[in-house]
Amino acid sequence: MTQTAIHASLPKGLPSSLPRPEDELPRLKKAWRTPTGLRFLTSVNNTSIGLLYIGTALLFFLLAGVLGLLMRTQLAVPENALLSASVYNQVFTMHGTVMMFLFAIPIVEALAVYLLPNMLGARDLPFPRLSAYAFWAYAIGGLAFFCTLFFGLAPDGGWFMYPPLTGKQYSPGLNADFWLLGIGFIEISAIAGAIELIVGILFTRAPGMTLARMPVYAWAMLVVAVMIVFAFPAIIAGTMLLELERAFDWPFFIAERGGDPILWQHLFWFFGHPEVYIIFLPAAGMVSTMIPTIAGTPLVGRRAIIVALVAVCFFSFALWAHHMFTAGLGVMTMSFVSAASMAVAVPTAIQVFGWIATLWRGKVVMTAPALFLAGFMFIFVLGGLTGVMVAVLPFDWQAHDTYFIVAHLHYVLVGGMVFPVFAALYYWLPLIKGQRMSERLGKWVFWLMFGGFNIAFFPMHITGLMGMPRRVYTYQAEMGWDALNMVSTVGAFVLAAGVLLFVVDAVRTLRRPEQPVGNPWNASTLEWLPSEDYATRSIPQVHSADPLWDQPGLAEQVEAGQHYLPGTVSGGRETIATSPIAGKPLYLLILPGDSWLPFIAAAGTAGFFLLLTVKMMVTAWACGIAAVVATVVWLWGSDRVPPILDAKVSDALVLPVGARGKLSHSWWATIIMLVVDATIFASLVFAYIHISMRLEVCPPPSASLPGRIWPMLSGALLVAGSALMLLGARGIGKRWLPWLVLAATACTAAGFLVDLHGYGLAGLDPRSQAWSATIAAIVAYQGFHVVVLAIAGVYLAARAWSGRLTGRSRATFDNTALMWHYTTLQGILGALAVHVVPLLME
Known part of the structure; x- marks a missing residue:
């Protein structure tokens, strides 16, 4: 069927009005059946993963609440000896860390994983195994991290972990390392969930659900997922730098050796203040979904509320220094942030007034x-x-x-x-x-x-x-705080009684x-359609923002299979991919089924980071290898040739199976992942610029840069590798493709080695002072990418030799090529930054 026909206006009648085959529903149930017993750990269905996610996040809420009660009991009376200073610092740090990192962010993603597919009229999110991996990494790593409390190894530097108190000099134990490594990979899990949500919201909405008709909750989660993509990389970069300082003595934050503790605050709060709105906006989206149902009337100011969500996103990134007004920043900077801190109240107030107006107009x-x-x-x-x-x-x-x-x-x-x-x-x-x-x-x-x-x-x-x-x-009794602290403690226990x-x-x-x-609530959104493991029996055609109110009989039609994809065409799990703006059907998306691989990969990842912290190197690397092997096996089977070319998803609509290039959901997921990657890299470059601006002379007298011939030769080799990958894109299915990919791998690796050799000749010593350490961090980050591309190059060659890389199954090559070109660009921009900044400092 032509793309013109696919993009034609959706029919106004029922998409499938013919009688349904008798075996259609049993085949659909079989494809989506949730495993039982121990095999439940293999489930990747959004309903199963979502419920596990919600339950685990609520468990962390209860655990953090217990820690909060311990703190309030300690502060109830003056000079209390219930907790020592050391234990209190651990309890205080874990309370904040668990609430912020293990409850607040995960619970909003958990609810989204559970609710959004049905709310959007989809069978599942587009990467169900990625959702499973993100959950298990979070659950296993988070529970292990919490257990450090019972061994005296919990972090004690506050949930914000400010250096220099969290540096090796003042925190010589492993406590801070558990925070840095544990929280680092948990944030990676949150980013994986954000990528899943962005692609799912944009590409798997029900036919006819334009962006204008999309539920406000879905809008809120889309905005929040974009915020995670841009905000969380800063904390990943910050934790990476602080762990490098602690492990290898690279003095990023040690003032005596050219570092700056304020650098940590910039990186942390560039994540930390948007996080406040990352937590609030999903809640606001839920409120905008529930209030119309409670009031029995459409949401007042719906468009204004959606614009307000986007405006809050914009303002939130101008507020990171809101927490640094006493850190010695310039008057101009503080005045700008102060104004932005006040301005963000305007879009927030728009939402509140919209909710009040809806309640006023309805009957509550x-x-x-x-x-x-x-x-x-x-x-x-x-x-x-x-x-x-x-x-x-x-x-x-x-x-x-x-x-x-x-x-x-x-x-x-x-x-x-x-x-x-x-x-x-x-x-x-x-x-x-x-x-x-x-x-x-x-x-x-x-x-x-x-x-x-x-x-x-x-x-x-x-x-x-x-x-x-x-x-x-x-505190001392004569301070006069005892009565108020006792009242606060009583209130905390009353609050806990309500939660219990x-x-x-x-x-x-x-x-x-x-x-x-x-x-039961007479709601207007699609999650209240009849649903099983396969979500709705058929994917509904939507004509308004309140489909259950505006389309009488929709529930009965969907349950009777009278809308899109009433069964399974390929015999497996499927959903319909739609256009990002108009919600027009594009292609049939075949989804992967249940598997042990996400669980094994997640357990291996958590084991690698946590065991590395306690210096159990052999076991840690064994877990890391298990995670890599599980991931490779997982990917090996994911990009397979679709069993059919076209799929009849209704009486009048036939869609192609799968897509390639810019039409593919996986292509866009790779783009989003590279945006995350670029933001981490930008954070490292910011660290280099920040440290350089603190120097009286740049480079410092004890350091020097390599001659320009080395970065130029390195850049030429990187460009050659990308050029070979561009040539390879035209040679899918040709015998020479594997050798071309290996040649590109060799060029990219040689480019990095040349760059590394140049820094070696210049005598770069990251332990000497912070300026050299920031350069070494940029080079090391590029080296990490080169190692990943080397593995990817061998992987691509193996797929080509095995016949799995074809014109109909080329997403692996296209997505890897994107990573290749990004790595080339990153290497060139990194070299430019390192060499140009000192010239600007003259």
Whole structure:
């Protein structure tokens, strides 16, 4: 079928009105059947992975809450000896780290993995094995990381890990290393989830679901996933630099040797402040989805709210120095960030006013989700007001590092994320077994949590203004803080009682017999269509932003198989790939099935990082090799020739099976991955520029750069390797292709070795001072890419020799070629930066 026909307007009637074959539904159920017993670990279905993800994130929430109660018990009375200073620092660090890295980010991705495919009308996300890998890496690594508390090895430098206190001189043990290596690879898992979500939202929406009709929650997750792509690489670069300093004595943050501790703050907060909105925006998307249902009317100002989501994304990247007003930055910089900190309140207020207007226009019944949403708006608005206060420079100089900031942080994060998440759990839990949680107990849960939260954290504003600093494990009685601290501790336990009651009710509800889900809230979004392991029986055709309200009988039509792809064409798992903007059907996407490989790869990855930390080198490398082998086997079978050329997905529509180049979802996933890669590289270049600008003379007297002939020769070899890959793109299926790929590999490797030789002749010593260390980090990062390309080159040659690289199965080559060209560009830009910056410093 021609692309013109595929892109024609969708029919206004039912896509499939003919009687369905008798064996169609049994074949569909067989293809999507969830494994049982121990083989459940092999499941890659978004429903299974999503539920595991949600459960694990909530477990970390409970564990972090217990740590918070320990802290509040310690601070309840003056000079308490319950926890020593050392143990308190570990508990304090783990509380913040677990809440931020192991609960807040994972829970928003977990809910998205579970909800989005059905909400978008898709059978699954486009890379289900990647979702499984991301979950298992997070779960295994996160639980092992938490267990460091029981061995006295938990990090104790605060969840922000500021140098120089976390450098080797002041933190000689392994505590900081566990944070750096553990959190580093957990963030990689979050990035993998973000790539999955971006491609899934843009390419697997139901036919007819244009961007304008897409649910606001999907918009929020798209914006958040883009923010993760640009924000998280900075913390990966920062943890990499600090671990290199600790492990190899490269002094990036040691002031006595030309380093700068403020560099860590720039990298950390370029991630850390957007993270606040990465946490808030998914919650805002859920609120924008739940409020119209609760009010029984469409969302007021829908377009303005979507624009506001994008505006918050834009402003959030201008706010990283919001946390550095006392770090000695220039007046111009601080004034700019202060203005941006206030400006971000405008798009946030647009959303709040839209929600209030929707509730005003509709008829609200105060169910448990409605109560939690009301509590969210009250608490979050208070947090926003104190946020504007700390955006004012003179006030921040007084309140910085006091308990006022602790109160503000919790009002924004707990009010802005935890209360909407609890509303979402009450709202969407019936999707699991068709059972709603108790409304009577839900009201008790809300008032205990709402009251307990405000009793716990509102007094902290006052203790902060009275001068109580953050991060202290005890205080003197004469300071006058004891009564307020006791009130905060009582409130914390009341809040914990509410959470405990919620857990009891949730367990009780999930133990009840399964029943039909239906649409208990009379919602308008597609996740409430009848659903099984295969999602909906047929993929619906959408005509509006509120399909269940505007298309009467849609649920019955979908369940009868009267829409797109009512069965399985190839005998396996499938969904329809649609165009990113208009939602027009493009091709049939065949999805991989259940497998042990993601679990093995994730366990190997977690084992490699964690065992490397405790210096168990042999076992660590064995885990690393197991992860690489599992990944190679996983990829080897993923790019196979489709069993059929075309697929009839409805009575009147035939789609091609799979796509290549820019039409392929995997091509765009590779592009997004390279954007992440480039942002890490840009962070390393920023570190080099930052250190260079601190020097009186650049290069410093003890260092020098190689002659220009070496980077020029290196760049020529890199370009030659890319040119050979461009030539290879025209030789798919030819006998000489493997040799061409190996020649490209040799050119790229030679280019790096030439560059390395030049630095060796110049006497580059990364341990001598920070300037040389930043150059070595850039060179080492390029070397990592060259090693990856060497493995990829051999892998491509093996696929070509085995006959698996053909015109219909060439995604592996196309995606690897993108990586190849990026590595060439990165090598050239890195050399230019290293050699041009000193000229600009003259």
